Amino acid sequence: MKPNLLLITVDQMRFDCLSIQNHPVVETPNLDALANRGVLFNNAYSATPVCIPARAAIMTGMGQHSHGRVGYADGIPWTYEHMLAGELAKEDYHTQCVGKMHVYPTRNLCGFHNIVLHDGYLHHNRNAAASYGEHFNQCDDYLQWLWRMAGPDADLTDHGLDCNASTVARAWHLDEGLHPTNWTVSESIDFLRRRDPGKPFFLWTSFVRPHSPLDPPAAYFDLYKDVEMPDSPVGDWADEAAAERGRFNPTTIAGKLPKRRLNRAKAGYYALITHLDDQIGRLLNALQEYNVLDNTLILFTSDHGELMGDHHLFRKGLPYEGSAKIPFIVCDPGGKLGLRAGSDVDEPIELRDIMPTLLEAAGAPIPKTVEGKSLLPLCKGEGPEWRSYVHGEMALGELSNQYVTDGKVKYIWYSQTGKEQFFDLLQDPQELNNLAEQPEQSAEVAAWREVLIHELEGREEGFVREGLLIAGRPVKPALNHLLFEK
Secondary structure, eight states, rough: OOOEEEEEEEEETTTTTOOOGSSSSSSOHHHHHHHHHHHESSSSSSSSHHHHHHHHHHHOOOOHHHHBOOOOOOOOOOSSOHHHHHHHHHOOOOOOOOOOOOOOOOOOOTTSSSEEEOOOSOOOHHHTTOOGGGGHHHHHHHHHHHHHHHHHHOOOOGGGGOOOOOOOOOEEEEEESHHHHHHHHHHHHHHHHSSSSOOOOOEEEEEESSSBBBOHHHHHHHHHTTTOOOOOOOOOOOOHHHHTTTTOOOOOOOOOOOOHHHHHHHHHHHHHHHHHHHHHHHHHHHHHTTTTGGGEEEEEEEEEOTTGGGGGBOOSSSSSSHHHEEOOOOOOOESSSSSOOEEEOOEEEEEEGHHHHHHTTTTTTOOOOOOOOOSSHHHHOOOOOOOOOOEEEEEEEEEEEEEEEEESSEEEEEETTTOEEEEEEETTTTTTOOTTTTTGGGGHHHHHHHHHHHHHHHHOOOOOEEEEEEETOOOOOOOOHHHHHH
């Protein structure tokens, strides 16, 4: 029988927040066990580290230049010919998504047989002027359930934390069982109960946390709130003036926080991750109880990271490791696919590799539109020819950026100002020292600049002219072929 497929994604989890990766504070025993039984990828990146384009890469297997989403833009229809769930449905898989999809229209199935939806707090849906079908009253299944369980006046916003407030934290204001993380696992387990037992299944369990608001249940917040947190790394290039300006804005991108507030934010963030880990353990137990664990391929990752004070920066969208680098685990508990259990992989991978990986595991054809590569050969230690770098980007106003990395070094270009950065990630994994202007690095910087020029040649923005990068070109979060397709 074909293997069942379980894709577990979390939202905004840093690559280093696994205790198996020697994080000094956070504890993730269930994810550690998955990694120990599976394959851990050390250089996994989100090519467009913000929610919508990252999910486009997961669902289409395309790079951002092809799926067309290079920044955050709500309200652009998802009309791709080939998406992961639809291709698996063609192969007789029973397909289900629980949790966050972040697509448009909000209840677009995107090839799934069914979705049980909670995208978190989205300004697009919470706007009082939203159209009937897009208003959260109609499109959020978790909120409908919450009102039945906690009363019609209960809401996500009752604790007062903004959905983009990465600088403040407090305990969840309702019973732990009412938290969106618990609900996502409960609905995933219910799918195991009611699935068609004659078919293999594809289940995407898609959590909203540890994306802010930083609101872990009290038991988890208590684990971390009094822990002395390590200082955040601050590079020699950090913008101290911007950090001073943003220090009292809870949704800031740059801010030099009072130490107590920063420590509480970290405590809330780490607590959400341990809470997620326990609930993932609950889901794995259910797979065992339903006697499907040993015939299920499990892939765990995040859509992007969270800067959480690195270089006085917060949230995501920027090209630094805390934002763009992600945890990534592939596990075959039954050992039926020949993966090298307990191994790790250093080749640079990205989210567009998920679709071809799961399709190959299912024995399904991979559409020609897919630009990612199956990770199964890497998981088996077969040493296939592999890409030499990942190209990432983000349309982010004055902070719009492009980056290329092989996991060993990273070249960054800010497209509006022309500012360059270059980091030796092996010697300087925290990106403390910008080497872009050091004479002894000029040849290597020039070589990586040429790599980026190659990626951007012919782009509609006009980033390249006569073989040179051109700063100040207008950018927008969706490319023309996506905006104007019929």
